Amino acid sequence: MAAPEYTGPVEQLLQINREILKKELELQRTKRQRLAFRAGLMLAPTLFFAIYIATAVTWGKFDMLLINIIAVPIDILLIVGAITYAANRRSGRIGALKLVGDVELDLTVLRERRRFMALDLTLTLTQRRSIYKDDTNRDIELFRRDSRRYRRINNIFQSLVIVGSLFAASMSSLAVEQESFRWATVVATFLVGISAGFTGYFKFKDRGFYLQQTADALEHEWSIYDLGIGRYKRLKPEEALADFVEEAERIKAEQRQREQNLDQPSDGRDSASQQ
Structure with a gap:
């Protein structure tokens, strides 16, 4: 076909x-x-x-x-x-x-x-506003969905670190009297190390926080634009729409910059922040 x-x-x-x-x-x-x-x-x-x-x-x-x-x-x-x-x-x-x-x-x-x-x-102004509203709502939902996913992964690894640390400490005490518990201590310590390493390297908590922050900023910007308050109060409809699009793109660009900084090594992030 x-x-x-x-x-x-x-x-x-x-x-x-x-x-x-x-x-x-x-x-x-x-x-x-x-x-x-x-x-x-x-x-x-x-x-x-x-x-x-x-x-x-x-x-x-x-x-x-x-x-x-x-x-x-x-x-x-x-x-x-x-x-x-x-x-x-x-x-x-x-x-x-x-x-x-x-x-x-x-x-x-x-x-x-x-x-x-x-x-x-x-297109009329109403149609253009509807298009930008749909795009903005979709971006907000995507940011929030990714934020929830990263927070969920971070909570899983943090739970493994907490539970694994307590379990390893308990097994270490029991291993003094019974050598069979040493194997459980090794496994628990290994899981704690992997979880802590993944959390520190991928920075799930920071990624979730920045995504939620970007979603909240976009939603706030759309609200004050739609209600015609704040810095949009005395602007003409065409000017207000142009300012909103410019501000929304700036917020998204900042989010992309944060993601790039998180993907860089520690020394790269330090040098980038100093520039």
Whole structure:
């Protein structure tokens, strides 16, 4: 079945909106893939040393064959995935999906194209306000959804750190009298270390906080614009709409800058903050 042709300006605008929605879904998948590969980069060497230490400690006391049969292939897959990710990163593509930066660039180009296309249409002020309201509400919902997801992940890891620390301390006390509890102490300490490392490296709490802050700022800006209060009180409708679009883009640009700063290493963030 042949794809329909879009000739009119309104139909072209609807088509580009469809392309933007597809690109937003692709961006979400790409971010999840990047997060999974980064987790593999950290987990692969950690799991390797954990297998080695556990086997050395329990040598002659406990048969680790069954555990190693499961853990070693998993670690090999993580190592192969990490190497593949690092190799494909040089070429600018990872598997069938682009890198996150490339997808964000494509999404920005599509949004700019839609903006220029909308300028060519003879839309009333009410129609334009409705379009911007729908776009703003969708952005607010996306920011809040991602914020809830990051907060949920952070709470899980923090719970593992708290419970694992208490469990390891209890097992350490019992291991003084019974050596069989030492293995439980090693496992608990290992889980606490992984959880603390993931929390510190990926900064789930900071990401969730900034996303929620951006969503609240966008919602507040739309509210004062829609009600015609604050700095929009004495502006003409066209001027108020232009100021609102400019302020909304500034808030989104600040959010993108925060995400880029969180993705940088510690020394990179320090140098960027000093500039």
